[in-house]
Each structure stands twice: as C-alpha cells, then as structure tokens.
Amino acid sequence: MYSKEEASQIRKKFWISFGQYMKLQPTASGFPVNWVNYKTGIKGLNFKTDAANRDALIRIEMNSPDIDIQHLMFEQFEEYKPLLEATAGDDWHWLKDVFDDHGRSVCRIEKSIGNVSIFNESDWPEIINFLKEGLTGLDEFWEDARHAFDIFK
DSSP states (O other): OOOHHHHHHHHHHHHHHHHHHHTTSOOSSSSOOOSTTOOOSSTTEEEEEEEOSSEEEEEEEEOOSSHHHHHHHHHHHHHTHHHHHHHHOSOOEEEEEEEOTTSOEEEEEEEEEESOOTTOGGGHHHHHHHHHHHHHHHHHHHHHHGGGGGGGO
16 A cells, blocks of 8 residues: 555656657657647547556546537547547447536546556556557547537537
C-alpha cells in the first residue's frame, strides 16, 4: 500500500513516461497533438484515458450539460460505429445515460483492460501499448469523422 504522496508520484511518473513515449507517435493529420490531454475541438466531447490499481481504460465521453446534445452526439457515434471499429477496434462498450464520479449524467463509449496496475511498473508496457493503440485508433477515426460533429461546436 502506498501513501497518497507515493501514489501521486507513481501516477505522475507513469503519465510523464506515457507522454514522452507518445510524442514519438505520428498523428493521422500529421499535426502535433497532446496525446495525454487529447482535444476534440467540441465542447462536451472528450477522449479520456485512465490507469488505476486494477485496470486501464480509454473513453469517449459526451458530457454536455444538455442531455439532448449528449444523446445526439451518442447517436452520431452510433452512425460512425463501423468506422470507429475499423480504426480503433471492436471491443468498445456503449453506455448511454450513466453517471460520472460527480453524479452528472454522461454518455460513454469505452474499452478497458483488467489485471494491470499503474502501481506495478512491470505492467506499464502493457498499459502503454493498450492506451497507445486506443488513442492512435481514435485519432485516425477522429481525422475521418470529426466534420460530422461540427454541428456540436
């Protein structure tokens, strides 16, 4: 068990390592991107990553305060599901109307791997590879699909 400070330092070290590794990855557009904090350009639409004590995940989150907008975004993603699966794999879980850690209603499309821990440095290569594949796949998807979401800007 780690103290809060030790856990924070381990997380920080992981995300710095991941960010440095991802800097070397080309983007679908050819333009630089902050892989750790990927910007979609659409308010209320985020690509998120997380690594924790038991798993790691990559998520598309629709968190507009307007639930109808969330649902429209979710439906738009459903229309583009074949492209998402072709570029970022087909093991996504589609979650409409779930609650985030703050009790707000959100829609999510996510995938995760289990039996890995950010606190076990020997798991880092597996976590980094999972996140890299997910993010680069999402980036390729977003390069092709982003214009269909311009109505939400």
